[in-house]
Amino acid sequence: MSLLxxxxxxxxxxxxxxxxxxxxxxxxxxxxxxxxxxxxxxxxGKSLTGASIIGLLEPPGRVAGGQILLEGQRIxxxxxxxxxxxxxxxIGAIFQDPLTSLNPLYTIGRQLTETILAHLPVSPAEAxxxxxxxxxxxxxxAPEERIDHYPHQFSGGMRQRxxxxxxxxxxxxxxxADEPTTALDVSIQAQIIGLLKKVxxxxxxxxxxxxxxxxxxxxxxxxxxxxYAGRIAEIGPVHQVINHPAHPYTAGLMASIPDMDSDRERLxxxxxxxxxxxxxxxxxxFNPRCPKAFDKCLHHRPELTSAGATRAACWLHEEVAA
Amino acid sequence: xxxxxxxxxxxxxxxxxxxxxxxxxxxRVLEGKPRQLLHAVDGVSFEIERGKTLALVGESGCxxxxxxxxxxxxxxxxxxxxxxxxxxxxxxFKSADARQMRQRIQMIFQDPYASLNPRWTVEAIIGEPLxxxxxxxxxxxxKARVAELxxxxxxxALDMPKYPHQFSGGQRQRxxxxxxxxxxxxxLVCDEPTSALDVSVQAQVLNIMKDLQxxxxxxxxxxxxxxxxxxxxxDQVGVMYLGRLVELADKHTLFANPQHPYTKMLLDAIPKxxxxxxxxxxxxxxxxxxxxxPSGCSFHPRCPQATDxxxxxxxxxxxxxxxxxxxxxxx
Numbered sequence: 001m002s003l004l005x006x007x008x009x010x011x012x013x014x015x016x017x018x019x020x021x022x023x024x025x026x027x028x029x030x031x032x033x034x035x036x037x038x039x040x041x042x043x044x045g046k047s048l049t050g051a052s053i054i055g056l057l058e059p060p061g062r063v064a065g066g067q068i069l070l071e072g073q074r075i076x077x078x079x080x081x082x083x084x085x086x087x088x089x090x091i092g093a094i095f096q097d098p099l100t101s102l103n104p105l106y107t108i109g110r111q112l113t114e115t116i117l118a119h120l121p122v123s124p125a126e127a128x129x130x131x132x133x134x135x136x137x138x139x140x141x142a143p144e145e146r147i148d149h150y151p152h153q154f155s156g157g158m159r160q161r162x163x164x165x166x167x168x169x170x171x172x173x174x175x176x177a178d179e180p181t182t183a184l185d186v187s188i189q190a191q192i193i194g195l196l197k198k199v200x201x202x203x204x205x206x207x208x209x210x211x212x213x214x215x216x217x218x219x220x221x222x223x224x225x226x227x228y229a230g231r232i233a234e235i236g237p238v239h240q241v242i243n244h245p246a247h248p249y250t251a252g253l254m255a256s257i258p259d260m261d262s263d264r265e266r267l268x269x270x271x272x273x274x275x276x277x278x279x280x281x282x283x284x285x286f287n288p289r290c291p292k293a294f295d296k297c298l299h300h301r302p303e304l305t306s307a308g309a310t311r312a313a314c315w316l317h318e319e320v321a322a
Numbered sequence: 323x324x325x326x327x328x329x330x331x332x333x334x335x336x337x338x339x340x341x342x343x344x345x346x347x348x349x350r351v352l353e354g355k356p357r358q359l360l361h362a363v364d365g366v367s368f369e370i371e372r373g374k375t376l377a378l379v380g381e382s383g384c385x386x387x388x389x390x391x392x393x394x395x396x397x398x399x400x401x402x403x404x405x406x407x408x409x410x411x412x413x414x415f416k417s418a419d420a421r422q423m424r425q426r427i428q429m430i431f432q433d434p435y436a437s438l439n440p441r442w443t444v445e446a447i448i449g450e451p452l453x454x455x456x457x458x459x460x461x462x463x464x465k466a467r468v469a470e471l472x473x474x475x476x477x478x479a480l481d482m483p484k485y486p487h488q489f490s491g492g493q494r495q496r497x498x499x500x501x502x503x504x505x506x507x508x509x510l511v512c513d514e515p516t517s518a519l520d521v522s523v524q525a526q527v528l529n530i531m532k533d534l535q536x537x538x539x540x541x542x543x544x545x546x547x548x549x550x551x552x553x554x555x556x557d558q559v560g561v562m563y564l565g566r567l568v569e570l571a572d573k574h575t576l577f578a579n580p581q582h583p584y585t586k587m588l589l590d591a592i593p594k595x596x597x598x599x600x601x602x603x604x605x606x607x608x609x610x611x612x613x614x615x616p617s618g619c620s621f622h623p624r625c626p627q628a629t630d631x632x633x634x635x636x637x638x639x640x641x642x643x644x645x646x647x648x649x650x651x652x653x
Contacts, residue, residue, distance in 0.1 A: 190590075193593075267525035273523065
């Protein structure tokens with residue numbers, strides 16, 4: 001059974017000039033131990049998807065439809081108190097900026113033991129031992145000493161390791177990592193991604209990895225979902241989506257990334273920009289930028305259908321199937 | 323353009339910038355704290371030929387942006403200097419010819435949200451350098467020039483009365499490029515021009531920059547931490563580490579056959595797109611504190627090939643098989 005199921009999720013922001021639909025009919029699931037990547041450009045709804053799952057959607061944003069199920073239990077309609085027990089215990093979170101995810105006034109040891117004691121039936125001494133073991137797992141040298149240090153005494157990469165330890169503290173089944181390496185340098189990025197992959201495997205946690213970096217997705221994830229204007233454009237096994245993209249947007253996105261193996265004078269570009277939420281085009285949201293758009297794309301919105309080894313929301317594949 | 327075009331347009335020789343980051347005077351007196359100097363850029367030399375692109379890469383804090391600011395005259399070098407088209411640029415910045423020199427060297431900044439005045443129209447933003455340098459005679463000519471500049475970066479003359487907030491990130495960066503091009507410069511210093519942009523938009527901006535270089539014979543200094551982008555735009559690549567150049571080579575040599583252990587590590591740290599699930603050997607350790615850099619070669623604590631000499635003696639940048647490299651283990 002799937003660990004996490006997201007069914008037809010709709011997130012809306014009511015405002016003075018009408019309601020904006022930021023996520024529209026998002027469905028996917030994550031199997032236990034699986035790493036699902038979520039990519040897309042700024043404003044595509046990647047972070048909102050993550051925030052809805054961990055119940056940290058900022059008002060006035062609200063889940064306006066659909067369901068989120070964790071181990072078969074609905075978690076999208078829980079109140080703040082019930083959600084607090086799930087967050088940390090069942091779902092861990094890692095955010096982009098490690099400095100803002102840690103409290104600067106407490107030692108990292110206190111922050112780790114607090115999390116462990118809140119969720120697990122252990123004594124304070126055991127909690128401290130656990131915290132030291134976690135720091136060791138995340139590659140922090142001399143954890144017995146470092147545990148009593150404050151966040152400012154750690155470098156950016158080390159802080160992100162502490163945040164990963166914190167997310168794993170209560171042995172959650174799922175980690176939602178929202179751009180965990182974006183604030184870090186390339187050399188540190190590689191260390192953190194490697195670490196995330198390794199510790200999640202060791203601790204048996206599934207990961208939802210949100211990022212805009214296809215390279216990170218390529219080497220970390222099992223499956224990937226490509227978001228465009230609040231909808232899933234394509235979802236499938238990562239090597240399929242990267243090497244044989246079915247949706248024209250995915251294909252354009254891949255071609256626009258400068259890569260290390262080919263010498264191209266010009267990069268392929270997708271003209272235009274992603275539409276704003278208050279101006280989503282009729283039909284397929286990608287149709288104004290799509291090189292393959294035809295009549296049907298302008299009037300009817302495509303749903304996710306099977307397109308070879310992946311699933312894509314594109315009429316090109318509907319036609320083939322029909 | 324008096325000099326022959328044979329010699330490089332831009333020559334930086336032994337550029338250095340030191341910042342005084344000491345505690346305030348009173349604390350130094352009362353608490354006996356010493357003066358503290360940060361060597362942000364410590365002796366960087368390179369040449370850029372007319373119409374070519376030199377890229378500088380390195381991690382945060384390696385001094386890339388300080389080099390950029392030294393080149394456009396936003397900082398005064400502590401040591402060394404910049405020769406632009408045979409002229410001492412920093413002497414020119416201080417002389418009566420400062421405007422002329424500034425016309426020829428322009429800069430594009432990283433964040434198109436912060437580098438454009440939100441209260442100015444696009445016309446005012448792009449028109450300011452034209453007026454400031456006295457390049458136009460009247461309002462009609464101003465409009466015509468601004469329209470032309472907008473078209474050269476793929477925007478429309480109809481965008482003139484709009485404000486920056488009406489544009490997306492990529493469009494804003496094009497406005498910055500149009501503004502930088504207003505004085506018809508020969509040399510553009512681009513400090514991470516695409517790192518704030520999404521990949522599909524990044525491709526648009528990089529293509530425009532390459533087209534402009536071809537059409538106008540522009541010379542670029544391109545600063546980035548993204549090696550894939552650097553490989554796409556540059557002719558030559560300089561790798562910086564803690565304020566110094568560790569390797570300088572032409573693009574093909576550097577990417578095909580990196581010599582310096584740091585360059586090798588950086589290249590290995592790039593995720594490979596079409597090689598899914600590949601395990602990498604990440605760079606070990608982190609960049610040391612620049613206030614207290616390691617002795618000898620500043621890379622030695624992270625270097626797999628470090629020997630005793632690396633800990634005691636700082637390697638100089640030397641010619642080696644057609645590239646320049648600062649490493650005891652290689653040369």
